[in-house]
Amino acid sequence: MKLNKFWPKAALLFAILYTINISYKNIEHPGNLIWSDMEGYYTYLPSVFIYGDFVKEAVKDTNYIRPYKDTQKIYSKYTCGVAMLEMPFFLISHVVAGLKGENQGGKSPIYGRGLAFAGLFYLWVGMLFLYKLGIRYYEKKWVILSILSILLGTNLYYYTFFQPAMSHVFSFGIISIFLYLTDTIFIKNKRVNNPLTTWMIYGFVMGLIILIRPTNIILLILPLYIWYKDENAKLQWIRQHLIPLLITAITAFITFLPQFIYWKYISGDWIIYSYGDESFKFWKEPKLFRVLFDAWNGWILYSPIVLLPLYFLIKGRNSNQNYERAYLIIFALATYIFASWWAWWFGGAFGHRSYVELLTLLVLPLAGLLQQSYKTKAYFITMSIFIIILCYYNLGLTYAYRPPWDGENWTYDSLIYQIKKIFFWRNRLKVK
DSSP states (O other): OHHHHHHHHHHHHHHHHHHHHHHHHHOSOGGGGSSHHHHHHHTHHHHHHTSSSOOGGGOSOTTTSOBOTTTOOBOOSSOTHHHHHHHHHHHHHHHHHHHTTOOOSSOSHHHHHHHHHHHHHHHHHHHHHHHHHHTTTSOHHHHHHHHHHHHHHSTHHHHHHTOTTSSHHHHHHHHHHHHHHHHIIIIITTTSOOOHHHHHHHHHHHHHHHHHOGGGGGGGHHHHHSSOSSHHHHHHHHHHTHHHHHHHHHHHHHHHHHHHHHHHHHHSOSSOOTTTTOOOTTSSSOOHHHHHHOTTTOHHHHOGGGHHHHHHHHHTOSOSSSHHHHHHHHHHHHHHHHHHSTTTTOSSOSSOGGGTGGGGGGHHHHHHHHHHHTTSHHHHHHHHHHHHHHHHHHHHHHHHOOSOOOSTTOOHHHHHHHHHHHHTSSOOOOOO
16 A cells, blocks of 8 residues: 555656656757747746846847837737746746856856746646646546656647747646636536635736737637536526626736736837738648648647547547537647748748647547557557547657758658668667
8 A cells, every 4th residue: 555655656756857867868059948939938037037128138139139129128929827837947047047156147057947947836836736637637647647648649749848938838837727617617506606815816817828828719619618518507597696706807807917018118108019910821722631731730740649639530439528529629729820820830940839739629539549459459459540640640750859950941852861870770879
């Protein structure tokens, strides 16, 4: 009995130490994490805490992050949700830099290392809450295997261990909390009164997931869809919970106040469209096939393991709580949104990076598929071998990746060449 209680804790400790080791080895130049999009998310922190203003001295790459045309204040098109989550790690890095006598300008490698640990922390947060959610529906072993398969079989791995300062792993962690709280409020405890603190936390998390990436707003479909199937029962429930729902909305709004204040300060307007000429120019002719299957970061082409939980969602064998349908609607909307964006491949990325946060929705169905397949030995063995191959495929491409894998010179033949190297030539799975 003591051994049974000990090994999960030992396994957890090993997993934490192992992921720290991978992160440390993969990120050879942590200062490079303060660059491009990653600096766009981060720039709020040195501006506020070191320089006291949004001035050019706060920015490392002034060719990418430029002053706002009217006020000459440093202008980030990205919302401040990621910076809010990075803040504790930034402050720790700042103190450590001072203690070590290093430069405290916010751009040195020690700050980049702090961002790397921030990304790793939110991976752990996401895995924890997905586990807590998953064991409400499936056996622990299948939930754990599902989480590990999603990590090793998709570009979540890349955006945790190679580019952790991008927004995606932060979204992954906070959306996992959102899914857990949504299930708690609308499924597990829907017939009891949740404490107001739960509703306030829910509103804060809801605001954060949108503030990290505004397109995450489509996840709000989930609490509107999954609980009562009968519309009259829904309306009655809403009438009974008007005050908690109002508190949730107010808390979510308060979460946005720092962003409104920033926009007002740099532009004079409380709300602005920060992406300028970048738009959803393909909304009439969305690049749906290319988003999913193109050599330029096609989601399914680079992370084919997602077909397994998607299959389970489509079959609808999970529960009777409408999870499957709600999840599929979210994926359909997300795919349309991504396919409508002017850069539907989302730049120099590994795999289609905008799906990383939505991988949270695939843990439950993959756990369900694994548990279901275990009933038939041959089916389970085949499934297990298939998952191992797909994880190897993803990790092989991950360690082979040297950006960018897009542009005129990057074709299906280019990708096939990399795949051949993984399976038939030299083993690419070397952790540096």
